[in-house]
Amino acid sequence: MPTLDPRIDAYIAKSAEFAQPILEHLRAVVHAACPDVEETMKWSFPHFQYNGMLCSMASFKAHCAFGFWKGELLVAEADANIQEAMGQFGRITTIKDLPSKKTLESYIKKAMKLNDDGVKAPARAKPATPRELVVPEYLAAALAQQQPALDHFNAFSTSKKRDYVEWMEEARTEATRLRRLEQAVEWIAEGKARNWKYGKC
Incomplete structure (x- = not known):
């Protein structure tokens, strides 16, 4: 049986109705791919840990977000989506906006291996020209x-x-x-x- 943090239960329950099935789905996929994952709350949204930070999810007024701490090493096209929302999958408004369960589990297992191997997240390059200020x-x-x-x-x-x-x-x-x-x-x-x-x- 997975170990669930009641604070995340409460977070999901307080989220918008559209967000609840998305968050429940993401949580279940993370536990299925990483049975030893540890849940926690940091800065008031859910995080998942496995030999360090693994991934996190959050809900906002009109969308959800899900991302890996070392996403640049895992998800192609992350740069395009990360400008629009936290994480590597853009603004998630339905489960259909996410990759398949099999694909997500593959990302999670790769993220676990990066943590097991002690791989560090790459530095983020500065843009060549100034851009509009976007608060993460x-x-x-x-x-x-x-x-x-x-x-x-x-x-x-x-x-x-x-x-x-x-x-x-x-x-x-x-x-x-x-x-x-x-x-x-x-x-x-x-x-x-x-x-x-x-x-x-």
Whole structure:
């Protein structure tokens, strides 16, 4: 029997009606492919761990998201979809938007092997030209759980916001990204710019 985290049960129950079957399906596929997976909640949305971070899922007002921490090494065409939503599968509004169960299980098993082998996530290259600021949904979701942080972030100039977004996106490993996200929310809640220690405001 899989070990289920009751906090994820509650998360699914509170999600929009369209999202519930999607989240239940993803959860079941992860457990089927990785019986030793551990469930947890980080920044108020479900994560799955196996020798480190494996994957995560989330629901929003009009779509769900699912992605692997080392997705760049697993899913072709991830770059096109990741611009639109957290994860590697774009905006998921129905189970039909996802690859087949067999394909998802294949991705999960490959992700497990990457973790078993200690493979690190590749660094994300900076774009050659400046682009419109897009706040990653994992950052937006974390800020939404801390009203002071959300208020300060919304009041920041574009450059201050970009400093934090680029700091998140440039993380070379999932562990670094998690640490940075936690630190960022703490600093933003205090109204601090990314480089406040150095007097760069």
